[in-house]
Amino acid sequence: MIRILVTGGTFDKEYQETTGRLSFRRTHVPEMLRLGRARLPVRVSTLMMVDSLQMSAAQRRRVVRACRAAAEKRIVVTHGTDTMAETARALGPRVPGKIVVLTGAMVPYAFGSSDGLFNLGSALSFAQALGPGVYVAMNGTCFPWNDVRKNRAEGVFQRRRRSKA
Amino acid sequence: MIRILVTGGTFDKEYQETTGRLSFRRTHVPEMLRLGRARLPVRVSTLMMVDSLQMSAAQRRRVVRACRAAAEKRIVVTHGTDTMAETARALGPRVPGKIVVLTGAMVPYAFGSSDGLFNLGSALSFAQALGPGVYVAMNGTCFPWNDVRKNRAEGVFQRRRRSKA
C-alpha cells in the first residue's frame, strides 16, 4: 500500500473564474490516478492545500509528523516546488526505514501542458523501487534529500554539488 | 543515459481526419518528455510503428536485437499493450546486465484522457531505480517479464500467478 500525502502546490492550483486568480479546491490526485489507470493499492490524504512559499514552519512539521505516523512504509508527498527541497531536508533524518518521495509540478495539472501526470507516475514508481530514504522526484529523475535544490532561474531541480553520480 | 526504443502501439496512434481511422505518424515521445520537463539524458529511437497485434516474429526479434545492441544499460520500450507481455518474454533471458522496461497506453496519447504520460514517467523511473531484468510498467506498477499478462477483459496488467509478492 502506498500513501499519498497532498500538501497542494502548483500541482493542484486551479483557475478561479470569479476572481481571475489561482486557488485550491479539492486535490486532483484521485482523478490523475484514474487517468493513469493506476491499479496498485493507494491511500490519498490531503494534509493541507498551500502554496509552498506560504508553508509555515508549523505546517512543515505537520508534514514530517504525518510521514512518521503513516502506517505505510512507502509515501509520496505532493508539494509546491518552491520549498520542496526544504521539506525534503526536514524529512531526511526523521523517517527511518521509510521511502518518502516528494513531487510536484511546474504547471498546474488543471492546465493543458502540465508535468503533473508525468511526475506523479514517476514518483509512485520511485516510491516502489527505491530503498529507504527521502527523495525529490522531478524532471524525470530523483534526487536524494541532502543533495537537491531548485534552480529558480531555469525552473528545474538539480543536485547541489557539481559532481553528479 | 537512458534509451527509449519506440515500437508504436496505442501509445502513439493518432486520428487520421481523411480516413477516419487511427494511424501512426511520428512518435510523441519527445513531446511527452518536454511536457514532463524531463532533464535526464535520454536518446529516443523509433524502431517501428506498429499495432502490437500486427507485430511479426521478425519484428519482435528486431526489438530484442535493438535492446541487446544498445550502448545504454537502461532501456524503455514503448509498445502496444496487446502483445507487450510476449515481447517481454522474448527479451527476458536475452539482455543480461540490462534494465529493460516496457510500457504503453490503453488510450492514445493524442487523446484527452490518456494514461501515456503517466506510464512514460513511471517507466523512466523504474528504468533508473530497478536492478537488471526485464519488466512491464503499466497501471502504476511494474511486473517481472516472467510473471505478467494482460487481462483483456478488464484492460489491465496483472501477475500470472494469484499469489502476489
Added chain:
Amino acid sequence: MIRILVTGGTFDKEYQETTGRLSFRRTHVPEMLRLGRARLPVRVSTLMMVDSLQMSAAQRRRVVRACRAAAEKRIVVTHGTDTMAETARALGPRVPGKIVVLTGAMVPYAFGSSDGLFNLGSALSFAQALGPGVYVAMNGTCFPWNDVRKNRAEGVFQRRRRSKA
C-alpha cells in the same frame, strides 16, 4: 429555444479501449454547452448515433421528419461530415419557415485537437442570426444547402460553384 438534434458522426466518436476502435456512447453536446457556458435555452435530443457513411435512406428521412416535427423554429443538427451535404439537400425544400444548421467535426470532440467546440459555437450562432433556410456550418462559415460539398481531398467544405457570393 434552440433545438439540437444529434445524429452522431465524427463529432461524437470515442476511443474504445477494449477494442481499440472508435465507437459511440452518449453525445458530448451537453458537456460542450457547459464548457462554452452557453446560457441560451437549448433542448438536446439524440436521434441516432451513426457514422454518416452508414446513414441509411430511412435514417436520413428520420432526420427530416424530426426537423419538421420539432416545435422549435431554430435547429442545429450534429452530423457526420461525409454525407452532411446530402442530408442538407434532403432538408432543403422540406422545412419551410425554419432555420436548420448542420454541423459536425473533422476530429472527434473527445480528442485534444478537435474543431467540435468551435463548430458548435458557430452553428448555434448562425441558427440565431440567419433567416429561414437550411445551412451547413463548417470551417468557420456557413453554406446554403443547395451550394455545398465536402472536398474530401482537403477535408473542408466549399461551395459547389466556383463563384462565391
Added chain:
Amino acid sequence: MIRILVTGGTFDKEYQETTGRLSFRRTHVPEMLRLGRARLPVRVSTLMMVDSLQMSAAQRRRVVRACRAAAEKRIVVTHGTDTMAETARALGPRVPGKIVVLTGAMVPYAFGSSDGLFNLGSALSFAQALGPGVYVAMNGTCFPWNDVRKNRAEGVFQRRRRSKA
C-alpha cells in the same frame, strides 16, 4: 474578409512557470482558427494585451479608432470580460455601417476547460450573419451594445433590461 482585433483579456492569459502568475505572451487566436479549421479569409491584429480591468481610457479609444480605421466591414474584437460591455458602449455609436462583435472567455484558452474556442466560433459567425451594429457574443448568444452587462456574481452576460426581445 473578417478582421480580428486582439486586446488580450482572460481569453489570452497564460500560466507563467517562473513567477506562478498569469501573464500575456502572443495571442492564441491564430492557433484557435487552425484548430477550428477556419477557412474564411481572416486578418488578425494584436492591438494590445491587457486585462480589461486595467484598460485605460486611452487604450479603449485606441480600440475604437482601430475599428473605425479597419478596411474590413466585419470585425471581431477579443477582450477581457470585465469591461467588455464598456468598450461595446464606446463603440456603439462610432462605427456606422460596420458589424463589430466583441467576445472573450471566462477561462483562459490555455487551460483545459475554456469557453474560448466556443466563443470565437460564435463571434465569427455572428460577425458574418448580423447586420450593422455592435454586439457582445458570450454564453452562446449575442447582445446589442446598448443592452448588455456582465453579471459578476454569476460570471455571465445578460441584457440590462428584464424584458428580453
